[in-house]
Amino acid sequence: MKAYNVINTRLPRVDARAKATGDARYTADLSMPNMLYGAMLQSPLAHAKILNIDVTAAKKLPGVRDVVTWKEAGLVKYGVSPARYDEQVFCSDKVRYVGDEIAAVAAVDLETAMEAVSLIKVDYEELPVLLDIESAMAEGAIAIHEDFPGNVSAEVHQEFGNFEEALKECDIVRTDRFTNKRQDGGFLEPQACLAQYDLNGNLTLWSSTQSVHYVQRSIAMVLGLPVGKVRVVKPYVGGGFGPKAAVNAMEIAACLMSKRTGRPVKMLFSREQVFLHSRARHQFFHEFTTGVKKDGTIMALHNTCYLDGGAYSSFGIATIYYAGSLLGAPYRLPNMKYDGYRIYTNKPTCGAQRGHGGVAARAGWEQQLDTIAAELNMDPVEFRLKNMMKTGDVTCNDFNMSSLGMQECLEGVRDGSNWAAKKGKLPRGKGIGVACGFFVSGAGYPIYRSETFHSTATIRLTEDGGGVNLYTASAEIGQGSDTILGQIAAEALGVSLDDVMVHSGDTDFGVDLGAYSSRQTLMSGHAVKMAAEDTKRQVLEALSEQLGVTVGDMDIAGGVVIFKKGKPDFSRLRTLYIKEHRGWEDQPSGAELTFREAARVAFITRGVIIGNGAYKPGELGGKYKGAAVGTSPAYGCSAQVVEVTVDEQTGKVTIDAMTDAHDCGFAINRTNVEGQMQGSLSMGLGEALFEEVRFDAKGRVANASLGEYRIPTALDMPNVKTVIIESDEPNGPFGAKEVGEGAIMPTIPAILNAIYDAVGVRINELPVTSERLFAAMKEKQKK
Amino acid sequence: MKKLITLTVNDTEYEVAVAPNRTLTQVLREDLNLLGTKEGCGVGDCGACTVVLDGKPVNSCLVLAVQADGSRIKTIEGVAHGDSLHPVQETFVELGAIQCGFCTPGMILSATSLLEKNPHPTEQEVRQALSGNLCRCTGYQKIVEAVQEASRRMKG
Amino acid sequence: MLLLPKFDYEEPKSLPEALAMLSELKGNGKVIAGGTDLLVNMKKGTVRPACLVSLKKVEALREISGEDGGLSVGSHVTISEIADSDRVASTFPVLARSASCLGSPLIRNRATIGGNIVTARPAADLPPALLVLGARVELRGKDKDRTVSLDGFFTGPGTSVIETREVLTRIVIPSPPPFTGADYIKLGHRAALEIAIVAVSSRLTLDKPDGVIVDARVILSSVAPTAIHAVSAEKALMGQRPSEDLFAKAALLAVGDSSPITDIRGGAEYRRDMVNTLVKRTLLKAFNDARDMKGGNA
């Protein structure tokens, strides 16, 4: 492998010092002179007609500066997919879930704003509340959205190959069911925003978001402003994991009220509001029928899935496709049939969350495959190796595995966990399990139909040549994209990471679709690399004119100019630089011409040096309906082995050890790759063992707190042995592809398979609480 | 009615007039402009608001500012000495213990408090000490490793 | 963001001053100790006292001291002080153990033993251990003082015999008889920041190391409106020679003594099964400790 200076290292993150000292600013930390505070009125009922909204008392409260409802906000529909724009800033005709937004208030302080909210009187006529799929799909059920009778928000039917025909060749056919539970993102920073509309009619919104671009477009559309008049800025973000990928009503309300009052408006979600807004993982009800030959060849899968979508669509249209398409790999599967139904219910809206759409499907199917391996008397690792795809394979749904280190991953966890010494040899109550997974490395298409570039990047060199400013609208949300993109820029330009200043998360810096579908490293990385190469070219061209060396005979690396065919005399340039910086101590010296000197020459001869890059994926596979969801320039993959102890008298599961191998193509930053792997696994562990958003009979979230919605603590999560696999992705910058989401895929099924190994029961409903496992063991004993 | 209270925060004494219903988190953030202390839940569930109150790490969202009258408080802003980071901050930076950073101030304060009480904790003791500070990003491993490495460095 | 409603705040310098204040406030005042329970409820809007009376300045409430081989713990001693106290660990390890199960280290640094008792949450961590230890609590009012056994203190979820004008000042634990051992096990989902699904505390006293049970206490928590004695289990253990069979029998009887409900943390059936498991386990540990000890420790 090629030697690099900046990438494939363990350099500390560019934002780490600011975050370690408390200097890093998040949206809630911002304030402005003359700022108002906003608060929202949200529906206390899950389904009701709005008969009347009376804001008189709220308006009269001293300190209140604005009260808005649908009358002020208008009736523009928005959402994530243009095909399902079914949201409105404020409800006009009816409310569809507890938490649906009805009005907002801006006041001189938060206390006043909240008091005013409590003074708004709404008359409702209660409607039947549909809290689950069965009641929403029942004959004669009331339509939550008039345009969608039957409450089917989306429906997908796909068949690749011929499922029925293929079954005829199979020796084992199994049907199993599986369901997860509605999840919450559990990010530590609740959403927050600050909007400022200035005297020139320019709107700026600072927000805790994963995509400044989508928020900018949505706000412009809803408020009827030109996109160019709306700027969205993302300060540091305390985690997103999906739910922060789309615009929210609070952001639009803040903008609206700032526009109306001419004053900055700040709004914050409480933790409860985070749960009410949700937009997190759906509950999926899967049924898998899988056919396998005696020799262990997987032949066919029919996957049926019902998704409990909540009240609106959000990312759900993508989710329903992913719940089918993401089983197309990493095993060779010639015949795959999928039927998906996303159902509206009177609950908060579900959307995207880490491993979008594929996590429950993967969990259920990998558990079924384990059962099949056992029926075949095959070792689960061997069974998987036998069916594994390789680099260059194309799935039945037309995903091109342009790189796939799946075999290396499986072998990595097998050897790393000492599988052979443990499988089948552990005492009762202890178990070991394996599973695999894969994920897209960036959605192949934007969420709205468009020819847009997915990422642009600009590099501007400072006039003294010392600084490299990188501008990108990409979203650092904790995953480390600022560092990765800084490293890519530094490597491609030939300087050190310290020379690069990363400016990101601002629509003024370009277009970037944001942090979702694991796209920043590959897509924004490409754009940044191009911008750096463009910058380098310009510097070398300027140098070429001065030194008479052709551009092709020069390069920049490690902060100095490399002359491939012998060093010319550059003393004139050095003297010039030194003269211009009389009094400075840090003058260039030594035998090499520094990047600084070269960049200075470029500035003097050409003006400000600006390099540009822009990326969109090339031609991708799939001509069928829905091919836009799941096709990606590259796919990451992973395997995990989990070891558990089950307390048979209580049903309590303890995760003792985890071994994880992930093919990220090429690790731009090894520490960050491990961090994404470990973080994914802990989220997977939480979903497997604890996490479930619950509702009472009236559709109110029953556990809207981090006390009763349990994400793992430091005592619940074991250390993970991480194995990084690098398959050198041809479509990735420096060969890199995703790690941020794919790593969660195998976690749940590996845990389930380990539990089975420990106590011989299969759990097909998450989370595996001690109660659920105890009941299953009790049931088994009765039989 | 507002009360006049004295807080010694990061070795600086402040006199502030506060209404009794304001939490220590609010007063640190809003009155003293010490924005490194975060609020993730407001009810003791997450630890993002951790500060060291009279030598002990606590959830500042569940402390009334008036209850802290006369106390010594350390916030994340008081952990480094000028430009030089505390060993725990150093190892958090170097070993990748920070992702989104929202839990970081609280984690670092819990960790430094632990090391003051118990300079050479076992892995389990570190995990115990951090068990009131939730982190959704890291899976805790690099945080635990950073605390242990800081403990090694502080030995010398 | 959650805001607290408006209220007044007082910090009396002595207990009599505090008692006078509470009496004057006529039920509109509330004691605030660590605030980890009260402030959460106030943020959620479930309680709205007009005035909070902090006893922070009353030093006497912060003492742990030995008393006739037993222990006196001031109501404002924090949970972490109890968990870390050598005196507690050596006389009543079961109390230290239950203290170390509460919430998180951050919560334990604020939460007090008095607050844990007065909140009267059915799942509170300290009452089960305090009940097996036979603790009494001292309640002081402006005009009357009384000491009540913790056994008669709780009257329902969130309610107890304490009156709004009274202050719980200290908890008194009698000296343990020889050959006594005890245990507390809390079953939750996570390993920290958990409210118990079921918790059990048991204590056994033997007449001699390999003798018969002369005193048995089994407290079940989270399976009834308050922590309760598993009366039939206790009865079945008395006078018997300890054995695993006996403990299994007692555990089954304890299941009958419980009346769990299904709520967000767990189902009734599971809770009954867990009473069975945890009673067995706590009895076994209590017995082993009782037998191994020269006496005095519980």
Ligand SMILES: Cc1cc2nc3c(=O)[nH]c(=O)nc-3n(C[C@H](O)[C@H](O)[C@H](O)COP(=O)(O)OP(=O)(O)OC[C@H]3O[C@@H](n4cnc5c(N)ncnc54)[C@H](O)[C@@H]3O)c2cc1C
């Ligand atoms: C995140 C979190 C986790 C928790 N986990 C647990 C847990 O695992 N187990 C558990 O048992 N509890 C738990 N709790 C609840 C709480 O922390 C404990 O009950 C704690 O012991 C309460 O003590 P305090 O000093 O904070 O009480 P406060 O909140 O100050 O007071 C509680 C109540 O008692 C009254 N009171 C307090 N002291 C006195 C007194 N001396 N005389 C008269 N009245 C008094 C107050 O008026 C108030 O009504 C948790 C709380 C939080 C926020």
Ligand code: FES
């Ligand atoms: S904000 Fe205080 S614990 Fe979450």
Ligand code: FES
């Ligand atoms: S780094 Fe994001 S919560 Fe810990």
